[in-house]
Amino acid sequence: MLTLETAIKIIEKEILALKLPVYPVNLYNPIKYTLSRGGKRIRPALTLIACNLFSDNYKKAVLPALGIELFHNFTLIHDDLMDNSSLRRNDPTIHIKWNPNTAILAGDAMYIIACQLICKVENNILPVIISIFNQTALQVCEGQMMDMDFEKRNNVTVNQYLEMIGLKTSVLLASSLKIGAIIGGADPQSSEKVYNFGYNLGVAFQLQDDLLDSYGEENVFGKKIGNDILTNKKTYLYLKAIRLASNPEKKFLENLYSSETHNPEEKVKSVINIFNLLKIKALTQDIINEHYDKALYQLDEINISKKKKKVLTDFTETLKKREK
Numbered sequence: 001m002l003t004l005e006t007a008i009k010i011i012e013k014e015i016l017a018l019k020l021p022v023y024p025v026n027l028y029n030p031i032k033y034t035l036s037r038g039g040k041r042i043r044p045a046l047t048l049i050a051c052n053l054f055s056d057n058y059k060k061a062v063l064p065a066l067g068i069e070l071f072h073n074f075t076l077i078h079d080d081l082m083d084n085s086s087l088r089r090n091d092p093t094i095h096i097k098w099n100p101n102t103a104i105l106a107g108d109a110m111y112i113i114a115c116q117l118i119c120k121v122e123n124n125i126l127p128v129i130i131s132i133f134n135q136t137a138l139q140v141c142e143g144q145m146m147d148m149d150f151e152k153r154n155n156v157t158v159n160q161y162l163e164m165i166g167l168k169t170s171v172l173l174a175s176s177l178k179i180g181a182i183i184g185g186a187d188p189q190s191s192e193k194v195y196n197f198g199y200n201l202g203v204a205f206q207l208q209d210d211l212l213d214s215y216g217e218e219n220v221f222g223k224k225i226g227n228d229i230l231t232n233k234k235t236y237l238y239l240k241a242i243r244l245a246s247n248p249e250k251k252f253l254e255n256l257y258s259s260e261t262h263n264p265e266e267k268v269k270s271v272i273n274i275f276n277l278l279k280i281k282a283l284t285q286d287i288i289n290e291h292y293d294k295a296l297y298q299l300d301e302i303n304i305s306k307k308k309k310k311v312l313t314d315f316t317e318t319l320k321k322r323e324k
Contacts, residue, residue, distance in 0.1 A: 001308055002052045004315055007045035014066055015041075020113070030094045030106035031113075034073050037089045043176040044069040046312075050180030050194055053308050060121070061183045064129065067117030068176050070110050071133075075140060075172075077107040082148070111137075118179075125182055132182075136175040143167025150234055154254070158239045162203065170202025190302050197298040197312070204291035205319060210235040211284045214272055216323060226268030232257045236287070237280050238271075244278045292320055 015035050020028050044065035051061035079085075080093040081103045087093060095103035118133050119126060146164040150156045178195040186194065213228045214237055228235050238257065242250055253274055256267055275281060296316055299309055306313075 001311060002049050002058055003311060004045055004049065007048040007058075008041045010048060010062065011041045011044045011065060011069065014062055015069070018066065026098065026102055027105055027109055030077075030098055030102060031110050033097070034077060034094065034106075034110070035070075037091050039069075039073070039089070041069060043072055043173060046173070046198070047176045047180035047183075049311055050177040050186075051184035052180075053194075053302075053304055053312075054181060054184030054186045054190070058184070061180050063117045063120035064179055064183065065176075067114040067120075067133075068172070068179070070114035070117065071137065072172060074107045074110040074114060075144075077103055077110065079144065081107075082144075121183055128182060129179055132175055132179055136171050139167045139171045143169070143171075151232075156234050156239060158236065158243060161234065161236055161239050165206040166199065166203055169206045170199045173202040173205075174198035190304075193298045193302050197295045197302075200291045200295035200298065201316060201319065204288050204295065207236055207284060207288045207291070208319070208322065210237055211281065211288065212323065214275060215281055226264075226272070229256075229268050229271045230264055237275055237284055240283055241275055241278050241280050244280075245274065249274055249277070289320075292316060 018035070020031060022028060047065035047068055048058045048061050052058040076088060077094050080088055081095045081100055085093055086096050091097075093103070094106055098106075115133070118129060121129050143164055143166070146160070147168055150161070150164065174195045175198075177198040178191050181191040181194040210228065213235070214226060216225060218225045228238075234257075238253070241253060245253060253271065256262060256271055262270075296313065299312055299316075302309065
């Protein structure tokens, strides 16, 4: 059975071996640059592992897995442009290193190449693989649009936020697993359970990110604590606090999030004080654990040996303990 580490190494090797056109250089060099800057490669690695759950021949999932990784990186190029982010993985983003128009075109080209790679499957499963991928791509766009809309709204609910992160983050992780499972020969029920495992894992992961942004150890987390607060991001923690706060607390919290004039350190401290008062940390941890439990339940329901499932069980347990 493939380990996660081995699957990641396979994906890295295949990315290095991926042959892209040379001309025009200003179209393909940004793609090569993007792929060369590394990344966790978790989604394509999970595609290989999901295939290996149902088949010893995981190699038949390698090209579609690469397609998933290219699609993921395409979304990052466009996200960086929309957010006007200057850095990605500590390197200049495409629209900064080149220009916005190049970022749009390079992202579009990467999406098309991703589609070509996704289609490298056996003819009998090609229609269902294309359908899953297209639905996922559309859902990711929906999630990104919701996220952008939420920045301008003051009436976002906890459930709407959970729906948004499900679309923006979880569906691609879930589909990476489902596509791998189908390539490996999984029946429809098993592939759906694999999808549900990945979806709940993705929701838990994003909520954990929200929690670590306010309560992580800065030297471990690798980012400045409170960045979501300083950028007025309406995370689960904020929305849950708004829902539970008394009127004075709610008005104070809304005021902190509606102005850029507050002292940054005082703003973070004031918001976290309200979070502490309302026990937001514990409530967030509860829903994180709930989604991890749902993920493991779905995995347990799949009719294959525990030995085969161990790589995904171990991965889940590792994510539960992560501090960065």
